[in-house]
Structure formats: structure tokens, C-alpha cells
Amino acid sequence: MVITSVEESKNSKDILLVYIDGSYSFSISREDYISLNLYEEKELTEEDVEYIKNTVNVRAAKYAAVKYLSLKQRSSGEVYGKLKREGYDGDVIEKAIEELQDMGYINDRVYARKFVNDRIKLKPKSVRMLKMELQNKGIEDEIIDEVLREVDQDDEEIALRLISKKFGRYDLRDEKVQKKAYTFLCGRGFSYNLASKVINRIIKEK
Template identity: 30%
Template sequence: MKINRVFYDKKTKEYSIEIDDGNFIKVIEDTLVKCDLRKNKEISEEDLEKILFEDNKYRSINLSLKYLRKLRSEFEMRSYLRDKEIDSDTIDITIEYLKEFNYINDKNYAESFSRDKLYINKYGPEKIKIYLLQKGISKNLISEALNKLDENLIRENLITEGKRKVLSLEDDKKLYEKTIRFLLNKGYSYDMIKSSLEEVGL
């Protein structure tokens, strides 16, 4: 087989490759360059399969890199690529690529996520743990990440959030119950809440 012509589609931002048997294939620029696709180049059926394989791979990698504008877990990335109808073998190759260049790293993700939720959202460890489990992070990595959190800051956050809730409820007859429930929902353990009742103002 021989490539008759190569032309660029501005709408799809893809390259159309016309083969002399009358068929067309569409590839992205990465594939065009990598496979050296040009007019009059001879290609075999095996070459064609390799071209399509490479194109799937590069499309998957490009999608994943766009999705990585914010930190993602491996589970999130796999789910995203499945939703984009990328086949499982190509997803595996993409994940390997992302791990090799440290674009995804569940250990770093767990630690960064935990710090952000502690400092910004003032979540307690239990709520952080639930979120990380939902994002497919292993229990071991979650434990490691939570163990690195500043225990003094966790307690300070609990007291700050507790005082804020108490002030917002003022003379509510169920102030005690509502404050305890609020702090539990924020992810603080009952034992930690109980030991901080006086400082919270209950």
C-alpha cells in the first residue's frame, strides 16, 4: 500500500491519510511525526496496525495530560479514560507512561490532598480518609498520609470550627447535639471532640 496524500482538517485538528486502496485513516500530529507519514510512503498491513495502535496511545496520553491540570489519582485517571472510550490495553500503557514521568503518584496525591483538606477546608482525618477511599487510594497510603498530618493543627481546627458553630447556634436548645454532629461530619473523631468540649465552649 502507498500513501496517496496527507491533509489537515482544521475542524477536527487531525490529519487524514489517504491510502491508494481508497481508504482513509485519521491520526493526530504526534502519530504523523512519530510514524513519519508522508505522501508516496509505502506501508504494509502490519505498518497500518502499528500506526493505529500508536495513534490510540498518543490520543490517550494527550487526553490524560489535559486532565492532569489538577492532581489526579490513578483511579480517577482510569475512570476518566474509560469514559472517553479508551480501550483497557491503551489505558494500561497510558498509566505506565504517566507513572514513569511521575505525572500520577498515589502516594504524593494522598499526602497533597490530605494537607489541602486539613489547611483549606479544615476537615478532620475521618472525612479526609473517606474522600481518599472514594478516589481509589489504598488504605496503606491513606494511613501514611494521615500520619504525616500535624496533630496540633487538627486539634486547633476542631476547636476553631466548634467555636464557630456554637456562636452560630447561639441559644439553640439543641446546641450541644448539633455541634457534636457538625464536628463529626467535619471528620473529627468522637474521642477528640469529647476531649475538646471545654475549649469549644460546650
């Protein structure tokens, strides 16, 4: 097994792509590449390659992930995306995330609870929209459904509170105001039918 070529990653100048016997083998940080005394035409054993992939690279990925996590709490999906953009291989990322989960650095259930609670307090949205946002963060559906069941949010009451707060001083019988109210609620993930029900309810109560 011989290193036949080395390329700089398009994602990061600090990551190098190493090719062995003409085929891509692994990515490695420039720093680790130098410290391990790697170079083109150097011979490596299978044990050398496994050590680089499963120890050196996982350690580097964990370090990069912890640095990213130090800014604020992140989901496993966000960490995966960040490391992937930095040029780490998928199997290395998965192993690094698994180890960080075991260490308590990453916890999607805790992340989802905080995300939902913050949304409810600061920017309420429909259950459907909350689920979509969490899915985009890479949270598993099982965790999302569990967290949303804990919250037990009533979409109609949330929508009613939002409209009352934002459009309370306006006449919702006015077509222009009503159109803005529909757009506002649909933008927060509420269905047209629910928006119509809430708006008509406010009009009748007035």
C-alpha cells in the same frame, strides 16, 4: 482478521468501537481510525491490532490525560475514570497511566500530600474522612496511611478548633445549638463520641 463492524461509543462521539470477526476488539479515536485508513471489511494482521492497541491508542490516551492534567493535579484514579468515560479500554488506560507516572505527570503520593495539606488549611476534617476522600480518588491505602502518618493530625484538637470557631459565640448548653454542633462535626467525619467529648469539654471550660 477482518473488521466486521464499527460503532460510535456511547461515551464519546470521537471514539469508535471496532469489531473484528464479529467480536469487539478495541476502541480507537475517530481521527486515528481515519488516519490509519481503517474501514469495514478491511483485513488486519495480529501485528496491526497490537500496534493499534499498544501504540496508537496508548498515545491517544496519554494525550487526553495530559490535557486533563493541565487543568490541575489529578490522582491516577481520577485520570483512569476520565479516560474510561471518554471510551478508552481499561488495559490502554492502565498502560498510559503507567507511562505518565514514569514521566512524572502522575504521582499519587504527591497528590495525596497536597490534598491533605489543603484540607487541613481550608476545610479541616477527621482522619477517617480524609482517608475516605482519598480512597474515593483512587489512592492506594498504603500511600494514604503513609501521608496521614506524616501529618499526625489530632482529631480532638481539630474538632475543638472547628467548634470554637463556628459556635464560639453560642451557648452549647442550648439543645438546638448543641444538635447543630453534633451535626456539623459528624458531617466532617468525626465520631459521635468524639463530638460529645469536645462539646462537653467546651461547656465545662466555660
